[in-house]
Amino acid sequence: MQNLKNPRSRLKLVRRYPASRIGTFLLLLLLILGLIGPWLCPYNPWEYAGRPLEPPSLAHPLGTNDVGQDLLSELLYGTRTSLGIGLAVGLLGVVLSLLAALGSILKGGRWDFVIMRLVDAWLTIPPLLLVLLIVAFVPPRVWVLIMVLSLFSWAGGARILRSQALEMQKEPYVEAAVALGGSPVHLARRHFLPGLYPLIILCFLVQTRRAILMESSLAFLGLADPQHKSWGMMIQYGMKFMALGDYWLWWLLPPALALGLTLVSLALIGFGLESRFEPTLKS
């Protein structure tokens, strides 16, 4: 691990974990698509660009939907929505987990008890059902979805991060820092954050994956921001035309593949990292 700075040995490390490598490559590709997608789009996805239900052609590489909107443009815009919501929830969720975990460790005592009981209670809630309940009443704007999904995704990460931090607390260097009178902020920044770094990445990946999964399920049930095209929404509309000829080939398959690839790539990165951090899991 000490020669991690050397780019060549770092490359070797990546090669030993092909799962992470493939996952990272796929995810980067999708991220780039999401970022530059709107400039690649041949049409505005809300514009009625052609006749309804056109099969693929040069003008519309993936055909058009039932009201004549270009499906490729919808797909590219959807990348942005799905990935954006997922990453935002992952980030917000992991910050919440970290705050809860470090708060319970550094404050200790009564704080630790209250926070951990809250985490335990929160973990018994089925997140999708509660999100459904809220989003049925509050209009599902993108920021509402991000807030609600983050609210129900932090507990698992908090518990994992806390148990790791608890073990770190017994390390001599942390004890020394405490004995020297290091402030909680100093301890968190200088000792806990660097030590928790791998787990933070893992939690981020898991929460992002769950968020994308839930967002697509919600969109599939018709609970999505109507101002932003998303893959789940495309799939929901496309499903009505599933039994009708070959429409599924260019209407359902592309968003399904995109969604599947995103989720699988996130899972691959997570799995690769996990087997790297925990050697007993390696087969």
Added chain:
Amino acid sequence: MISRVLGYLFVLLFVLGLNFTLPRLLPGDPLTALAGEQELILTPEFRQELRQRYRLDQPLPWQVLHYLATLMRGDLGYSFYYHAPVLQIIGPALLWTLLLCGVSFLLSTGLGIMLGVELARRRDRPWTKTVLGVCLVLESLPGFLVGMGLLMVFSLKLGLFPFFGALEVTPAKSGSFGAGVLRHMALPLLTLVLGELPGMALLTRAGMLKILNAPFVLAARARGLGEIRIKYRYQARNALLPLFTRLGLRFGTLLAGAVPVEVVFAYPGAGQLLFQALLKRDYPLIQGLLLVSILAVLAGNALAEWGYRWADPRLREQP
């Protein structure tokens, strides 16, 4: 133990509080949530009568008490789309969902444990790597995608299974009643099992790998016990103990995961009903369905926790 009960109470209050506040957050009148969009065309007199019936003209604390009292009586409200009490509508739907989720829960748990045990014990065989990859992919895909794939291949292309409903339209078609139910349940069941089994298998595998060569396993071998006995009574039992509390949580994810899957297969369960209610903006029905489901999951969690104490002899002695 008391803190656990307090935790459940807290969650219960949170959910009930949400259920009480959300309709009152709707733009305009909370009557929209109770009587639907049609309240816009109500006469002022009838509106006044409705407000009185739902106690909306009284101060907030009284409204809370009234809400709790009606819940206690098992009254979940009145579905204005179906023109019937919510409880009466969700009954049969919940039964179908319970059947679907119950069977897939048992199947995915049992098969998942067996698969996980084998994956851990034969971790140096080449095929386990492939299975592991498949598990990883399946675990990360949303249920409705897997379901749509299965529906496409087995129902629409091959015509092996029906693609909607839970019962034969014409009872005489496929022999007995049970066969029809099974034929309709097969694909949604397979979808849910495929979604849940890999997670269980991966967790079991991870747990098994940690104790594969623990001293007690060596001791069991030294006593000349059979491999199957060692595998399940000694290794799996210890590897699975920490997973016990997750069973309740898994039932929750299964129930939530069944919602989009039921929509894909037009299965007449709670998920499909919820989808219809969302389309129709039938708020009392949405609330009733979700409240009952969430309470069921909470009860399941409590049961799993209690079961954990029973299953782990080390915890049984403690108060």
